[in-house]
Amino acid sequence: MSDLFGQGGGGQGGGKGGLGTLDPRVRVLAAPAFALVILSLSSLSALSAGVGLALILLSLSGLPPLRTLKRMVMMDSFIIFMLVLLPFTLPGEPVFSVFGLSASWEGLLRTAEIGLKANAVVLALMALVGGMDPTTLGHALARLKVPATLVHLLLFTVRYIDVIQDEYARMRAAMKCRGFRPSNSRHTYRTFGYLIGMLLVRSLERSERILEAMKCRGFTGRFVLLDRFAFRLRDACFALGFGVLLFVLVLWELRLVPL
């Protein structure tokens, strides 16, 4: 349904691959379980196995693998400067030096640890939850007892992001027609300010019309969430298998598995 998020379709909650046939609640709960286990690990071999598990999830998610990995690399580019600094700022045994600054072995290890953790968690999150239709995510959260107001807010937000995005694109097109070209100038920033202000004004007026239209149709403040989530045998199998894999990761960390 959505340009920005749309990858769903088919299965219980959208998503074509193996994960798409699972109960969305199981997928939503699996993400924090995975993140908790990953964050508790520190050995690089166990963390690498965690990234491997996340990649397997990605292949089962029905998401386009290349685009998803590209997004992950984009996230890495945000944090890269922080990670690059660590070997030089964490004291320890020096390994090599750049411009007279020595990088410590401890710092390198920590950099690798953070990089693996961040990527494993984000990859698994996108694979488990990101392949869902955002509306399905809202419904799953509601079924997991997340406060109804928050779920409604999420559903409205998801519903209108594309609409507002279109509105924004129209306004930018109109500005371009009038010869606006962004540059480093007061004029540019003032124009962007007016643009954001106008976008908010139009959104507010739109939301007033939405509320009136919804009231005409009997909106009482609560959506009736129509979904047919069912916890079936395959969900139990996935939960069990996934739990065992996470447990193996913990054992690996504790060096109880001969690997």
Place this chain on the structure above:
Amino acid sequence: MHIVDGALSNPVVIGGAVLAAGGVIRGLKELTMEKVPTAGVLAATFFVASLVNVPIGPSSVHLIMNGLAGLVLGWVAFPALFVGLLLQAVFFGFGGLMVLGVNTLNIALPAVIVGLLFRRWALSPNPKVAMVAGAAAGAGAILLTALMVALVLLASGQEFLTAARLVVLAHLPVMIIEGLICGAAVLLIGRVKPDLFQTLVGVSTLERV
């Protein structure tokens, strides 16, 4: 600036989550049935605004606009920005899952603070006063966000000192730009639809009609 999973220490992550949850609950209390659609559409607008790139020097940055969100949404900024960050993490892979609380706190708490400080003046009929208040809110929110990110990093380990300093430095130009943009936005809203500052904070338009 999104912090990723794995960088922060456990007490910082847990503390951030607890405080963010408190802020979200406080914000949800303000949302009556009438206000949820408005809050949703405005949350979507701030989400779209955060995808807007503006030129800065030879490069460009994306807007954050949490100062403006604070002026318009008040405490509702917490749930609204949380939803935005959740969607960005899940569908775009920005940030992380367990650090969602810390990231929400870093963006939304400054929003609420500048909202409380500057809303009175942003509503001023004098356009100059309103614009300056808007600019102060926009720039102040970014400054607070940068300081909070730095603080959170430092609380997790001294080795992040250089990174924390860089975060604050890198946000200084962003602060100026967001201030200019937020000031202009407040000016325009004051001229076109001053109600906007009172739809979610104070009485709703429908109650008044």
